[in-house]
Amino acid sequence: MSMIKLADNFYVGPQIEIDDLEDFQTAGIKTVICFRPDGEGQDQTKFAHVAEEAKELKVNAHYLPIILGQISDEQVVEFGNILQDSPVPIFAYCRSGARATMLWALNRAQAGKPVDEILGAAKIAGYDLTAMAPRLSQK
Template sequence: MTIRKLNDQVAVSPQLTVKDIEKAAAEGYKTVINNRPDKEGLMQPSSDDLKAVAEKHGMAYYHIPVTPGQFTDEQVEEFGKAVEGCNGPVLAFCKSGTRAACLWALHEAAEQNPDTVLNACNSAGYDLSGLAPRLHARAEAARKGQ
């Protein structure tokens, strides 16, 4: 399990296994967000199996599946609500961690400077520079109250 922190509250990771969720619980994570559609990969555990393990360890679990490169505003808002409603550190994942990082970045762009968000992702090993125009658009819309 490779965990990369985006800030003090949110970290992202490539695909988690049942054992990874158990380790994450032991490390103090309180919420798991799965951004992979079920059956995307051959050896991928099902969302239901991962949810059962997370809940067994007292963790909240959200399944917000995203097709690579196709982030809807609704998915961004759902991700944000999951993060804002948690009672401790969040671990979000997908196949590589990139979709999870993108959802976080898109949500955060409405709250803080998009360049700061991009730098945080870059420091964690995710180059989201291609997402910059959308991040700036979300920041601008948030400033205008839309």
């Protein structure tokens, strides 16, 4: 299980396995968000299996499939709604954690957070979002 802290109560990481959910529960994670579309890779666990196990463990699970490079403003709003309505801490994942970080960055920009602050937090977490700066500045 790999969890990278982006902000208070918000973590990102790569594709998870069913067994990881027990570790998340033990770590206190209350909500899991999947950004990886089912079938994107042969190595991934289908979201339905993740959701089923999460329900057993009383962890909320949300599915918001994002195609890399095609994050819409509507998806950013939907992500914001999930954040607002879900118990924390939250763990979001995709193949590598990059899409999860991008959604987080766009949400933070939409909330009026300074772009430099967003980019700095992402960089500390190991994600270089410099190429997104123009879009982040539009919010």
